[in-house]
Amino acid sequence: MIINTDKVIAMSIFDLLKIGPGPSSSHTIAPMQAGADFAQRIKKLEYHLLNRVKGVRVRLFGSLSATGKGHGTDRAVIAGLMGNESSSCPLTLLNDLLNMPQEKRVLDVGNKKLPIGSENIEYCAIQHNFPYNNTLIIDLLSENYPNKEILTNLRNKTDMLSESILFSWEYYSVGGGFLQWKGWTASKTVHPPHPYSNMTELRMLVKEKDLSLDELLLENEVAITGLSIDEINRKLDVLINIMKDTVLRGVSTDGYLPGPIGLKRKAKRLKERADSLRTFDQYLCLLDAYAYAVAEENAVGNTIITAPTCGAAGVVPAVLMIMHEHFHLDITAQRSGLIVAAAIGFIAKNNAGIAGAEVGCQGEIGVATAMAAAMLAQAQGYSDKVVENAAEIALEHQLGLTCDPVGGYVQIPCIERNAIGAVKACNAALIAENENPDSHIVSFDTTVKAMGEIGRDMNCKFKETAMGGLAVCVIYC
Ligand code: SF4
Numbered sequence: 406m407i408i409n410t411d412k413v414i415a416m417s418i419f420d421l422l423k424i425g426p427g428p429s430s431s432h433t434i435a436p437m438q439a440g441a442d443f444a445q446r447i448k449k450l451e452y453h454l455l456n457r458v459k460g461v462r463v464r465l466f467g468s469l470s471a472t473g474k475g476h477g478t479d480r481a482v483i484a485g486l487m488g489n490e491s492s493s494c495p496l497t498l499l500n501d502l503l504n505m506p507q508e509k510r511v512l513d514v515g516n517k518k519l520p521i522g523s524e525n526i527e528y529c530a531i532q533h534n535f536p537y538n539n540t541l542i543i544d545l546l547s548e549n550y551p552n553k554e555i556l557t558n559l560r561n562k563t564d565m566l567s568e569s570i571l572f573s574w575e576y577y578s579v580g581g582g583f584l585q586w587k588g589w590t591a592s593k594t595v596h597p598p599h600p601y602s603n604m605t606e607l608r609m610l611v612k613e614k615d616l617s618l619d620e621l622l623l624e625n626e627v628a629i630t631g632l633s634i635d636e637i638n639r640k641l642d643v644l645i646n647i648m649k650d651t652v653l654r655g656v657s658t659d660g661y662l663p664g665p666i667g668l669k670r671k672a673k674r675l676k677e678r679a680d681s682l683r684t685f686d687q688y689l690c691l692l693d694a695y696a697y698a699v700a701e702e703n704a705v706g707n708t709i710i711t712a713p714t715c716g717a718a719g720v721v722p723a724v725l726m727i728m729h730e731h732f733h734l735d736i737t738a739q740r741s742g743l744i745v746a747a748a749i750g751f752i753a754k755n756n757a758g759i760a761g762a763e764v765g766c767q768g769e770i771g772v773a774t775a776m777a778a779a780m781l782a783q784a785q786g787y788s789d790k791v792v793e794n795a796a797e798i799a800l801e802h803q804l805g806l807t808c809d810p811v812g813g814y815v816q817i818p819c820i821e822r823n824a825i826g827a828v829k830a831c832n833a834a835l836i837a838e839n840e841n842p843d844s845h846i847v848s849f850d851t852t853v854k855a856m857g858e859i860g861r862d863m864n865c866k867f868k869e870t871a872m873g874g875l876a877v878c879v880i881y882c
Contacts, residue, residue, distance in 0.1 A: 412602035427703030428815035432476030434582030440485020467538035468869035475813030537577035580760025648722035655698020672698035695723035717773035719823030742784030757857030761808035764860025771803030777830035799833035807867035809874030
């Protein structure tokens, strides 16, 4: 089998399914990582440079600029510059940054402590020529950097400004909380024993090696992470438990979501309603409640698992919870499903994209729906062809989905969209499980390719900029 070696998937499950704070992997997790990375890099700068440092500036571009405020990008970068990693940043700090924006925080620069706050963040061009839509540049500024008043009056500021930048790093938030930077290259050190770049190759390998889909993916994961199977299983259980805990926290919490929309949380009410139903509606209502629960927890900035992103974080846990409670699938089946769900996310990321800012919401809720559908089919023991078909059906009917969050908040349409995605995932699995798998015409790779094409042609208004669609049609006071 000939494989495009440049596109071989060597990503770990735990890189895709990341633990971190909501509400947006592109706007919170990656920018926080950028801040933390920058804080580390400047520690290695020479003394004479550090001695001249006067301040720091963060410039946001693309949808980070358009919707960064609503998504909490400013707070995320500040928390990162303070030295926090997204997987362990205390939620209390993020809440404090929200509630006490005037309070000064500190960036440690060798022998100096620089004050940092929201005035250090600049919201720059939404359309630009950087290679990725979500770009942020962090600059360390010298004592020559002009103050705001002079800056506004400067005619020819470019020269003067570039002279007063002591150190600068250009970061790209490429979706799902993944971070790259100018000059970044993928690590070539990892060679998975079963190299594949898409679903067709993955299924051919399964046949060739006489392994099951999850066994093959697990062998790759061992090689990529250097962890044993027991260690991987323990880490999978952590993810599964966080997903379930987030659902349980969400269905027991009332109140309003942050921001000017004044959106009321609904998961608790839906769960209570589901408990009182005795019909087929109960199943749907539970799925809705679980997806709402996680999406609402994400909207308040609590810890979630990116699956594949923060905005779409409710779909996979909702189906996982139903697998556990409704289908009574044990932990081994749940792990197996989650491994395969991650592979669906890898393939989509590798061949199209998973960021709303790059391909619209089809890459977020669409891919999450495909991951959840594949997870359910896999956990129930269906063949790899059925698993592929489930993912394909789920994604096919989310093609073209735009990203148009109202007010730039990951609330409308995002929360409801998670619930619709969870229900659609179960239906996609059901259709795939009840058809002749070999008569299914469209392959998952074809649908991923279509998603990439649609995403590339999609107007930037519909790529997480809050400049089109529902974002401009919904009026709220
Ligand atoms: S509309 Fe979709 S892609 Fe956009 S922020 Fe909401 S969940 Fe993410």
